[in-house]
Amino acid sequence: MADSLSLKSLFSSDGALSKVFTGFKQREEQLTMAEAIEDVIESEESICIEAGTGTGKTFGYLVPALKAWHQQDKKVILSTGTKNLQDQLYYRDLPNMRKALGVSPKIALLKGRNNYLCLYRMEQSLDSGQFQSRSMADTLVKVKSWSRQTQSGDLTQCSDLADGDALWPYVTSTNDNCLGVECPDYADCYVAKARQKATSADVVVVNHHLLLADMVLKDDGFGELLPDADMVVVDEAHQLTDIAHSFYGQRLTSRQLMEVCRDTELEALTTAKDDRQLSVSVRRVEGAVNEVRLSLGEAGQKVNWQLIASPELQQKLKELEKELLALCERLERHASRSKGLDSCHRRCEESLQSLSLFNSSFDNSEQTKSYEAVRWVETYRNGFAILETPLNVSESFARSRKEHAATSWIFTSATMTQADDFSLFKQELGLEQAKELILPSPFDYEHQAILHIPRSLPDPRDRAYISTWQKEILPLVESNPGGTFVLFTSYAALNKVKELWQEQLSGKELFAQGDLPKNELIERFREAGDAVLLATSSFWEGVDVKGEALSLVIIDKLPFSAPDEPLIEAKIQAARKAGKNPFFDIQIPQAIIALKQGAGRLIRDYSDKGVLVLCDPRLIANRYGQKFLKSLPPMKRTRDKAVVLEFLQSLSLDSDNKDADNG
Ligand code: SF4
Known part of the structure; x- marks a missing residue:
């Protein structure tokens, strides 16, 4: 140049x-x-x-x-x-x-360490010969054979290892279990090589998690992650705040605890076979973790720490602390026998410290660090996380x-x-x-898109809301010559509409989130050209379907975060305490960003045309609706269904004309 x-x-x-x-x-x-x-x-x-x-x-x-x-x-x-x-x-x-x-x-590409093959853990898993299933053993052998040809060790390029395969944690490392410079495989380590390449590059491509990890200088055995750059470009910057909340907070997960147990077992098989009690201690910690999970109830909950702290659960958590302490003491005796056992001991100690800190809040009934952070619990199908998240x-x-x-x-x-x-x-x-x-977007929204807010729908709190809007919308979906996205704010609403439309929708293929892995689902939707896809939050952003394959986007409700989510709830309380109006200062701004993301799925190119339907009548009935509408691209607006049907009809003619031209 x-x-x-x-x-x-x-x-x-x-x-x-x-x-x-x-x-x-x-x-x-x-x-x-x-x-x-x-x-x-x-x-x-x-x-x-x-x-x-x-x-x-x-x-x-x-x-x-x-x-x-x-x-x-x-x-x-x-x-x-x-x-x-x-x-x-x-x-x-x-x-x-x-x-x-x-x-x-x-230039260099640096991904999170859980994307790279860990040679040490792969060999350790092969040596142990202990697998949950035959197919897991087969996949491990295939990964081993792939490891002989890969340069980068990026496991996302290993076609034999599917996304979400149970083998992933056995062939990748975490900050906790990596042995760093003391690892016997350090010289060939893919994580270390990727990081070395990154530190000497002029341009490094990372994700927000790595950027923050570098910024908070997490000590994970490799020192600093990234080179001293002169400039940082943060793309998709709207995601950064949420990620920062988790980075500047604390968390203890059942997965961390189970991994310490599993790694202790693997290490013990080679270096501490003589201490059978070690295995007993591991079993007891695993049992105590499972007991806590059972006491926490349903999966998918996010609950304030104080609200879930029933006497029964408190007791289970104290038992877990006791078992963790016992394992820690036993590991201390063996820590000098191998780097692996030493690392297990350190991780066990760290987990114990975190758990003691959380448990201590039961004793002194201190909620959290008064309005500075919130302690809460999230439950998954097979696990849980205990978190402390700063409010600011x-x-x-x-x-x-x-x-x-x-x-x-x-x-x-x-x-x-x-x-x-x-x-x-x-x-x-x-x-x-x-x-x-x-x-502003260079697209001609005035001519490329229509925003439709249906008339006479009830308030979203009305029991008949879902059944009414889906009935109103169905003719539009059926008349649309292209594909339709229906973006929901809850799984309950998605499942209800799925059930109804499986019966009533004619002439279109119906997909729903969860039917297939996300990328596959989008690919099938794109290929179908006129399908209908029902999805929730993870499809509101980052999905790019151009052309006729997506010409109608329907959003069921304004995407306000649930006010009882612990972080939102704590932010609302703190805002109130500071004399602010949490609805206007927190909930509306967050919902506007989410709505803009959802609406952004529609027009992806200069030649795209389509209709955005926002079912929520609060956009018109409440004054704050204007703030949402002002934040959207300048589309023509209509409340008249006939206008929308006519527009959709014109898309059909456009595509017929194109076919004729091509023919
Ligand atoms: S240094 Fe860490 S990531 Fe690399 S091979 Fe060893 S344990 Fe695995």
């Missing part, structure tokens, strides 16, 4: 990007974004950029970042929300952008940023503001000084 090349010329319709990226379109918004980033790199400031769908924000930040590396040797960390986005950046966007700009920074991470995040080497921070996403206001995002992360930029 010639040093004198301006962003304007690079982004022009016959500029360097157009030569490499087929179909590249010059977009004013994209250039504005790149120029704003170039300015903050120069002035060593930070910026929050909301870039509407279709702005092309990836190129908007990659070009100024690579230019700054080329001209000023500035190192870059790119942090994204998901593994898929990491892969897309590392394997597709960055190599193409290097080519387009004619620059060659060293702004100071911690601001401090971590101050201690970080980067001088420019770029936060970007399609959904950061409420009615063009960045306040909440900035307050939550302590970014008050950051600059702001809002870039």
